[in-house]
Amino acid sequence: MTASISLRLDFEAGRIGPGKIELLERIAAHGSIAAAGRSLGMSYRRAWMLVDEMNRIFGRALVETAQGGRAGGGARLSALGTRVATHYRAAEAAALAASGAHLDALLAELGAPGECDRPV
Amino acid sequence: MTASISLRLDFEAGRIGPGKIELLERIAAHGSIAAAGRSLGMSYRRAWMLVDEMNRIFGRALVETAQGGRAGGGARLSALGTRVATHYRAAEAAALAASGAHLDALLAELGAPGECDRPV
Numbered sequence: 001m002t003a004s005i006s007l008r009l010d011f012e013a014g015r016i017g018p019g020k021i022e023l024l025e026r027i028a029a030h031g032s033i034a035a036a037g038r039s040l041g042m043s044y045r046r047a048w049m050l051v052d053e054m055n056r057i058f059g060r061a062l063v064e065t066a067q068g069g070r071a072g073g074g075a076r077l078s079a080l081g082t083r084v085a086t087h088y089r090a091a092e093a094a095a096l097a098a099s100g101a102h103l104d105a106l107l108a109e110l111g112a113p114g115e116c117d118r119p120v
Numbered sequence: 121m122t123a124s125i126s127l128r129l130d131f132e133a134g135r136i137g138p139g140k141i142e143l144l145e146r147i148a149a150h151g152s153i154a155a156a157g158r159s160l161g162m163s164y165r166r167a168w169m170l171v172d173e174m175n176r177i178f179g180r181a182l183v184e185t186a187q188g189g190r191a192g193g194g195a196r197l198s199a200l201g202t203r204v205a206t207h208y209r210a211a212e213a214a215a216l217a218a219s220g221a222h223l224d225a226l227l228a229e230l231g232a233p234g235e236c237d238r239p240v
Contacts, residue, residue, distance in 0.1 A: 005215070008126045008137075009223070011230065017128075058229055080229060087229075091222035095125070098218030102211035103129070109178055109200060109207075110131065 005099065007092050014057040016088065020050050024077060024085045027051075027063055031074045058084070125223065127212050134177040136208065140170050144197060144205045147171075147183055151194045178204070 008017040026036035037047030051063045062081030066074050077085070096103075128137040146156035157167030171183045182201030186194050197205070216223075 004130045005211075006128045006130070007215075007219070008128060009226065010124045010126070011227075013230075084226060084229060087222045087225045091125075091219035091226070094218040094222060095127075095215030098214040099127070099211035102207045102214060105207045106129065106204060106211070107131075109203060110133075 005092070005096050005103065007088070007095055009088070009091075011057055014053055016054065016057065016084075018092075020054055021085055021088045023047060023050055024054075024062060024081055027075055028077045028082070028085075031076060033063065033065070033075045036075075054081075054084075125212070125216050125219065127208070127215055129208070129211075131177055134173055136174065136177065136204075138212075140174055141205055141208045143167060143170055144174070144182060144201055147195055148197045148202070148205070151196060153183065153185070153195045156195075174201075174204075 006018045008015060023036055023040060023042075026039050027033055030036045030039060033047050033051060034044045037044055040047075054062045058080060060080055061078050062084055063075050064078050064081075066076075126138045128135060143156055143160060143162075146159050147153055150156045150159060153167050153171060154164045157164055160167075174182045178200060180200055181198050182204055183195050184198050184201075186196075
């Protein structure tokens with residue numbers, strides 16, 4: 001049995017969780033909001049709205065788009081976007097390491113009948 | 121500005137996050153699934169389904185219901201239910217303490233323009 005943990009950060013202006021962070025990482029990898037969204041099974045419109053929401057949360061662009069050109073431009077993370085993804089993953093790793101003993105205790109309860117617990 | 125963190129645990133049989141844990145805590149406080157759900161603005165059916173989902177994840181009852189009687193019975197956490205809520209809150213506290221420095225770094229980015237970041 002396995003358990004994973006995911007962090008959800010609630011800021012005053014919005015929420016950031018694993019979905020938005022993975023989108024940032026895919027944009028960095030693919031160089032395009034559309035391709036990043038496709039790789040996650042989401043429409044360009046949906047990917048663009050998530051990027052726009054992050055930009056509004058931080059008040060600045062996390063993703064920079066190149067406009068014009070025959071290929072229709074591309075996209076890459078701004079320095080801010082890179083820092084946000086990096087800090088999020090570091091927070092996630094630290095959280096997982098610190099809570100490991102408690103998660104193990106929860107996992108140990110899965111399907112391990114205790115004397116006071118009746119089956120369902 | 122503030123940020124809070126919430127843990128979402130993905131087990132093979134389902135997912136546990138702050139909503140289900142808060143429901144358990146309200147059941148312990150109110151002694152009733154219906155009253156606990158009402159206090160969170162959810163229907164009895166919705167509260168009952170969440171409890172049932174948790175019972176299935178763990179393979180045993182987290183909530184014990186007393187049946188019959190004029191008042192229609194009540195509900196309380198089983199020993200397992202109490203342990204699950206306790207471990208979850210302990211994991212949450214440990215995760216928050218461990219990731220604090222990274223969350224502070226994210227908070228510091230909110231509305232603090234950097235030289236390489238253009239406004240949106």
